[in-house]
Amino acid sequence: MRGGVEGLGSPYPIGKFLPSVYQEDDFTQRFTAGLDDVLAPAISTLDCLEHYLDPALTPEDFLPWLAGWLGLELEYQHDLARRRSLLAAAGHLYRKRGTAEGLREHVKLMFGGDVEVEDGTEVTVRTSPSGPAAAEGASVRGGRLLTVRITSTAPVDQAAIERFVAAAKPAHLPHTVEVIAG
Template identity: 50%
Template sequence: MRRAVEGLDTPYPIGTLLPAVFQEDPVAMAWTAALDDVLAPAISALDCLAAYADPLLAPEDFVGWLAGWVGTVLDENWPLERQRATVAHSVRLYRTRGTVEGLRALIELVTAGEVEIAESGGVAWSTAPNTEPPGEATPRLFVRVTLPRGVSVDAAALEALIVAEKPAHVPHRLEVVDT
């Protein structure tokens, strides 16, 4: 007889829960054993539900689904560990989204590189009216990513990531430096 998942047994066999008269019946035991084989994967998934919700422990094919839960888009070309780390840090990254530090943290996470950002904006407050606004009049953003030895990054994907994260009206320039 073939199992639904080879080698996966149920920790709660149904046949042992039957009255003794049915436990002595080979047909009843065979029927409940077949049910055990079908239900074993579902029972295993329910027993491990906490691990499915943790991107560092979840099965490989479940990480992309978790990314959808937190609104993160993953590049399937990234190594699995980078995908897991991106999903694990998504909530923290959303707290700083739209800031220079948030952009820096995201790019460092997906590239494993050193990120330098120069931008024209600024934030200030004043109690005096007509105070000169901070920053430069012309918006700009420059991102330099220095990659560690042996790490490669798809520049087009990184470009798309920056476009998605920066303010739409701010032009940007990306420079990727290999060491």
């Protein structure tokens, strides 16, 4: 939560913008100086707004707010550097969303370790709706299961990975998650 910052002065003191009759009044200047102390953090925030939108520079307590704008979940993250890198890569990850490569990169950023994703989906080409499958080689990869394999030296919460993969993968694909201690 943002609040007063000790010693932060206002770049726009209210007392200087008052008519001269009030600029000479001691009580009015002290009163407006109190308002300056209250307004200084808000003015500072607005002056530095672009830094609040940069994942590398934003204050740590603003990361969940920024992640909410991007639709990212940071609940799995404990490491500040990993949360910042995930936010920085969000645009790139969304371009690859729904692909095996995108899922691999997203899981690697979220949980670390070496990640393999085996996309066992099958695509069959037919020339008519009721006709036989096209020539040999028309099917791409056999099987029907998405497998996410993580090799990590650090402890990894498999249940958290399961929840994340279930939310990030295409809904029609069943999946398994394998965690291998490295």
